Amino acid sequence: MGTIPKIALSKNQIQEIDSFSVAMIGNHRNYRSGGQLHRTEHQIFLDDKVGKTAEFILYRFLKLNGLIVSKQPDLHVYPLSEWDAGFDLEVTTSKGKKWRIDVKSSGPKAHNLMIERKDWSVSADGNKYKLKKSSSDLTPSFWFAVNVDSDMKSGTIHGYIPQQLLINAIKDAENHHTYFQGQNIPGTNRDLDADNYIWGYEELWDPINFLKYYKNN
Numbered sequence: 001m002g003t004i005p006k007i008a009l010s011k012n013q014i015q016e017i018d019s020f021s022v023a024m025i026g027n028h029r030n031y032r033s034g035g036q037l038h039r040t041e042h043q044i045f046l047d048d049k050v051g052k053t054a055e056f057i058l059y060r061f062l063k064l065n066g067l068i069v070s071k072q073p074d075l076h077v078y079p080l081s082e083w084d085a086g087f088d089l090e091v092t093t094s095k096g097k098k099w100r101i102d103v104k105s106s107g108p109k110a111h112n113l114m115i116e117r118k119d120w121s122v123s124a125d126g127n128k129y130k131l132k133k134s135s136s137d138l139t140p141s142f143w144f145a146v147n148v149d150s151d152m153k154s155g156t157i158h159g160y161i162p163q164q165l166l167i168n169a170i171k172d173a174e175n176h177h178t179y180f181q182g183q184n185i186p187g188t189n190r191d192l193d194a195d196n197y198i199w200g201y202e203e204l205w206d207p208i209n210f211l212k213y214y215k216n217n
Helices: 011-023 041-064 163-171 207-215
Strands: 089-092 098-106 112-116 120-125 128-133 142-148 154-162 196-200
Touching: 011 041, 041 089, 041 098, 041 142, 041 154, 098 112, 112 142, 112 154, 120 163, 128 163, 154 163, 154 207, 163 196
Parallel strands: 098 142
Antiparallel strands: 089 098, 112 196, 120 128, 142 154
């Protein structure tokens, strides 16, 4: 799978992200779901900035390729313990299908898509399984991995997984994609602060194929 070209943000988008990240200081938990490490205000600011930058990078990519995106990434400042819609972007296909997208952001050297395990569960509904997020009734259809450059003005989209792959990971008794607190993040010497479902970038689906899939639906 090849990565798509680097996507650069506009000056106005960068300014909006800066203002949002400053405003969010004091409005986030200082730990991650299931985690133990406490984040400083500066780390929270950086995490917010990287996360929102990644959302705008994917948003810009989708818009440049003609996809119908309902709106730009949410810049509303939610108070502590209040949550957003449970996804980052929504696209509408030519046949009226609505696909929700969650963006997983990382620094420039990362090579894993990571989803916090504590946030997700599945329940049986006949022969189907329903995915559930602990803080929202609205579940993403896809998760995209975006690496943000160190200048936080551009980045690269490395691929995505559909909802079914997360369901498969949750149901997998062999825990092929489940990594636990204290284990090394694959390919690094860093320990996980919380349990995660993890896919290496080589396992992700090609973002260019996502564009083709969208046009056929």
